[in-house]
Amino acid sequence: MHAPVTTTAPGRIHLDDEPRGRLRQDYRHLHRHPELSMQEHHTAEYLTRALEAAGLETFRCGGTGVVGVLRNGEGPTVAFRADTDGLPIEEETGLPYASGARGTLPDGTEVPVMHGCGHDVHTACLLGAVRHLVAQQDGWSGTLLVLFQPGEETAAGARAMVEDGLWERAPRPDVILGQHVMPIPAGEIRHITGNAMALADSWRVTLRGRQSHGSQPQDAIDPVVLGAHIVTRLQTVVSRELDARRSAVVTVGTFHAGLKENIIPEQAEITLNIRSLDEQTRRRVLTAVRRVILAEAEASAAPAPVIEELYTFPLLTNDPDWTASIVEALGAELGPDQVMESEPLMGSEDFGTLPASAGVPGVYWYFGGHDAQTLAGEHVPMNHSPHFAPEEETTLETGVRAAVAALCRAFRAG
Incomplete structure (x- = not known):
């Protein structure tokens, strides 16, 4: 050898x-x-x-x-x-x-x-x-x-x-x-x-609305607008809810919705990635992210979103x-x-x-x-x-x- x-x-x-x-x-x-x-x-x-x-x-x-x-x-x-x-x-x-x-x-x-x-x-x-x-x-x-x-x-x-x-x-x-x-x-x-x-959690969130013609938004619940508000609001979780001495990252990695420009779709899907360096911070951030998603859906008069855990890193x-x-x-x-x-x-x-x-x-x-x-x-x-x-x-x-x-x-x- x-x-x-x-x-x-x-x-x-x-x-x-x-x-x-x-x-x-x-x-x-x-x-x-x-x-x-x-x-x-x-x-x-x-x-x-x-x-x-x-x-x-x-x-x-x-x-x-x-x-x-x-x-x-x-x-x-x-x-x-x-x-x-x-x-x-x-x-x-x-x-x-x-x-x-x-x-x-x-x-x-x-x-x-x-x-x-x-x-x-x-x-x-x-x-x-x-x-x-x-x-x-x-x-x-x-x-x-x-x-x-x-x-x-x-x-x-x-x-x-x-x-x-x-x-x-x-x-x-x-x-x-x-x-x-x-x-x-x-x-x-x-x-x-x-x-x-870091600890890492990835979620898939399905946002549910009501489909309608693009010219008749009054007959729809628009999951695209709902998703846009969620994406924007999530940016405040770390900057406004977390002690600046603690580290976390909230990332929206994908946003998919619709098939045609003149149709308000029935649903949209976003995926999230959340990272933190200790369990206490992780729990606080995950709780806030879930709260934002559900609250924005309620504000849009939309059905409750479906939140699925994709994977978790220790x-x-x-x-x-x-x-x-x-x-x-x-x-x-x-x-x-x-x-x-x-x-x-x-x-x-x-x-x-x-x-x-x-x-x-x-x-x-x-x-x-x-x-x-x-x-x-x-x-x-x-x-x-x-x-x-x-x-x-x-x-x-x-x-x-x-x-x-x-x-x-x-x-x-x-």
């Missing part, structure tokens, strides 16, 4: 030509073949083959999730999670390995699919870290648990794996680790202690003691000047479901994916952009080195 990574100095992991080529091959394959949330069938097969070729025990969990186990003597059990799903985005990166994949949403709509959030990077880097630990088993002791999780973008995947008996079928870990590529300089690491990523909280230990290891590996503390993010992740359900601590950090030229541009491609294209070599190498350094520290500390 070829060692995918060699260490030439204490705390310095370098990729040789062969592992660097294998890492690039994995990444480009995954990037070219993205799949929508909870539909990652090809990806799951690819990962299963790769893990079994490396000598790991595997099983499927949560539909399209893949779990790998490597037992290497006495010691702690350490889990590392990577997400595997793509997004309904048409890629515009111009990369030679750009995605041309298509997928079907749950409502039957056919859409283009792209790895626009870097899940292909996360997955390839975890595979690279696995191959290192397989080849260097004399340097650590314990049980490695790798979790290739589907459906992060819809908050369905972690929950599906837990409900499918993840913690009854896999060894329960002492800690769960994870990482995410972000539009910051390649080679850098950002970390947050405590509450790191709060992502990093354990302080474990975070300090992992951050120290990342600094030793990449250089302390490359590892920086950051502020909590209003983005959301279902990673938090895994440590919470297992009753163990979790640590989640971010690594850079853009080169200096990209970051100096007028419009920096963010996650979920059709132009999101991480710089390949440094980004992948940093992801592998960070994962290996964190895992090795956890095996020693567990």
